[in-house]
Amino acid sequence: MRRARRYVMRVRPDGTVRVTIPRGGSKRDAEQFAARHLDWAHKQRAKTLSTRRPLAAEKELRARAARELPPLLHALADRFGLQVTKVSIRNQRSRWGSCTSRGHIALNYRLVLMPDAVRDYVLIHELMHLRQPNHSIRFWRLVEAACPGFRDAEHWLKRHGPSLF
Numbered sequence: 001m002r003r004a005r006r007y008v009m010r011v012r013p014d015g016t017v018r019v020t021i022p023r024g025g026s027k028r029d030a031e032q033f034a035a036r037h038l039d040w041a042h043k044q045r046a047k048t049l050s051t052r053r054p055l056a057a058e059k060e061l062r063a064r065a066a067r068e069l070p071p072l073l074h075a076l077a078d079r080f081g082l083q084v085t086k087v088s089i090r091n092q093r094s095r096w097g098s099c100t101s102r103g104h105i106a107l108n109y110r111l112v113l114m115p116d117a118v119r120d121y122v123l124i125h126e127l128m129h130l131r132q133p134n135h136s137i138r139f140w141r142l143v144e145a146a147c148p149g150f151r152d153a154e155h156w157l158k159r160h161g162p163s164l165f
Contacts, residue, residue, distance in 0.1 A: 006022055009037050017045065062091075062109045066089045066109075082131070083103055084127070092106070096111060096161070118157060120147070120153075122157075
């Protein structure tokens with residue numbers, strides 16, 4: 001990968017192991033890196049596979065998210081005088097939500113698994129991108145004005161969020 005700066009090994013939710021090779025790296029060095037971290041990969045893979053939800057439970061969570069999240073998002077948008085053009089519920093692997101300049105907000109279905117205050121913070125965070133499309137100081141001031149407890153929510157996400165994936 002062009003942007004990678006070091007070798008990285010990840011265990012995907014399906015149990016497969018992936019090694020990212022940095023620019024200028026070699027397949028041989030990647031194989032040696034993987035061999036050195038094989039014990040870690042086996043432990044992570046076992047942990048990942050043991051915590052997977054059954055397919056039926058996963059489908060129910062997605063259906064629940066599709067029912068619950070769009071009305072919540074639209075209610076918050078109305079409260080802040082913002083216009084959302086489209087809401088989609090996705091299975092994002094590394095983010096809770098995203099917002100386009102055209103007002104399309106994509107939300108991770110796993111938001112229904114977290115406390116309401118944390119979920120609301122994520123929704124507000126994405127909505128504030130309609131006013132400020134970056135993570136500048138101005139953006140964070142908008143978030144703080146709309147959600148004074150956002151720092152607690154961020155702390156919760158850092159501590160507990162990875163376990164929801």
